[in-house]
Amino acid sequence: MSESFGVVSLENKDTWKIIEEELEKPSIFKSRESLSPEYIPGQLPHRDKELKALASYFKHLVTTPGSISQRVLITGRIGTGKTALAKVFGRDFTRLAAEKGYKVRYAHVNCHRNRSLYNVIADIGRQLDVPVPPRGLSSKEMYDLILNHLDERDEYAVITLDEFHYFANISGPDAVYFIVRTYDAEELFRRLNFIFIAIDPVKLGFLDPTTEGYLLRHLVKLNPYTSQQLFDILKYRAGESMYEGSYDDEVLKFIADFEGWDKGGGGNARHALEILHVAGSSAEAEGRSRITIEDVRKAIMSTSREILTVSEAIRDSPIHELLILLSIVKLLRKTGRSELKMGEVEDEYNAVCEFYGEVPRKHTQVYEYVMNLSRAGIIQARSSGKGQRGRSTLITLPYGPLDVLERYLDELIRKKIQLGL
Numbered sequence: 001m002s003e004s005f006g007v008v009s010l011e012n013k014d015t016w017k018i019i020e021e022e023l024e025k026p027s028i029f030k031s032r033e034s035l036s037p038e039y040i041p042g043q044l045p046h047r048d049k050e051l052k053a054l055a056s057y058f059k060h061l062v063t064t065p066g067s068i069s070q071r072v073l074i075t076g077r078i079g080t081g082k083t084a085l086a087k088v089f090g091r092d093f094t095r096l097a098a099e100k101g102y103k104v105r106y107a108h109v110n111c112h113r114n115r116s117l118y119n120v121i122a123d124i125g126r127q128l129d130v131p132v133p134p135r136g137l138s139s140k141e142m143y144d145l146i147l148n149h150l151d152e153r154d155e156y157a158v159i160t161l162d163e164f165h166y167f168a169n170i171s172g173p174d175a176v177y178f179i180v181r182t183y184d185a186e187e188l189f190r191r192l193n194f195i196f197i198a199i200d201p202v203k204l205g206f207l208d209p210t211t212e213g214y215l216l217r218h219l220v221k222l223n224p225y226t227s228q229q230l231f232d233i234l235k236y237r238a239g240e241s242m243y244e245g246s247y248d249d250e251v252l253k254f255i256a257d258f259e260g261w262d263k264g265g266g267g268n269a270r271h272a273l274e275i276l277h278v279a280g281s282s283a284e285a286e287g288r289s290r291i292t293i294e295d296v297r298k299a300i301m302s303t304s305r306e307i308l309t310v311s312e313a314i315r316d317s318p319i320h321e322l323l324i325l326l327s328i329v330k331l332l333r334k335t336g337r338s339e340l341k342m343g344e345v346e347d348e349y350n351a352v353c354e355f356y357g358e359v360p361r362k363h364t365q366v367y368e369y370v371m372n373l374s375r376a377g378i379i380q381a382r383s384s385g386k387g388q389r390g391r392s393t394l395i396t397l398p399y400g401p402l403d404v405l406e407r408y409l410d411e412l413i414r415k416k417i418q419l420g421l
């Protein structure tokens, strides 16, 4: 067949240019900073409801400003987006208020860093651009300065006290009342509105019942993320920070399934993003332009404090559980896949038994051993459910590196065989 070449298009480049661009192209990250914890994303997938709740709590600032001093409590487990939600709300609400001609400021105080009453107030003053005289002021003087500053400029402020329980525990209830002024009806004070962030409302037990009751009625509770929600969040954040083609849905799903609350994980978006970041960095360090499941396993191992080191967990396991675990590791390495079916693990187990001169156990016993390993958190086993031919058990190992694990298991099994265990 005669080959006809189309008209040489103008965008064709010299071959050296194509190669040079490829060599220069950073392989994974197009913007690392958009994966950093401090980065405030443009979207917050699966937090629309909570954003709407905050907007309705603070709506008075653009309808009847000064009518009340609002106080809202955001709670949720670590990594559920409490800080991001408050900062995104602060950023967007103040912009939208300004478009309507209202001057609303936003300040975000980290009470883990600023634990004393004076430091919290000074940080609020700094963020609201309150000119502070050089001589030392008392907390009350500083606070009054802030209120008068807002009054003079006819501004209102939404102030988030993040990790509020640290401040409350260190500085005590009097300091909290000083800031929150539950009973303060003075009009000037209504220029301040508050968002308190605490992991657990129980930690606010020191508050008097009125304040506590008020905050619990103005509560925005963030639930831990499910694996599907984390997949969506990872997809969005990866799209912002990594090059197309440097990751795929299987990698994101692997992380999301590990961390998803519905799959026994912590539902922690920070941890999921950290795993993605570490996996991307290790692929890049090895000069590869694509993240593999193995990169993710290594990242999970290096970032997951809660995973017992495998050696502790399997030290006293029966030898055939170890042979099954080794079969899983070998097969995951061979196939490069993220999950295995029970049947193929069993085939690999029979071959591994033959290699070590062991008589393989029957199916029911093998299944029992797999369930033991899953109950111990050493592997993850789930039923395939719909979408697969027949129901099967799907098995994966959420951590790595597999080559290190394989060597370790081989040594452990040889030792147990020598000892006749």
Ligand SMILES: Nc1ncnc2c1ncn2[C@@H]1O[C@H](COP(=O)(O)OP(=O)(O)OP(=O)(O)O)[C@@H](O)[C@H]1O
Pocket: 035, 036, 037, 038, 039, 040, 041, 043, 044, 045, 046, 047, 076, 077, 078, 079, 080, 081, 082, 083, 084, 085, 199, 233, 237, 269, 270, 273
């Ligand atoms: N819905 C979401 N969409 C996009 N990114 C999110 C979402 N939720 C959380 N994140 C990201 O996950 C990370 C953790 O979020 P954040 O720090 O807000 O959690 P947190 O609940 O305040 O955690 P902690 O209690 O540890 O302070 C941040 O990088 C944040 O940008």
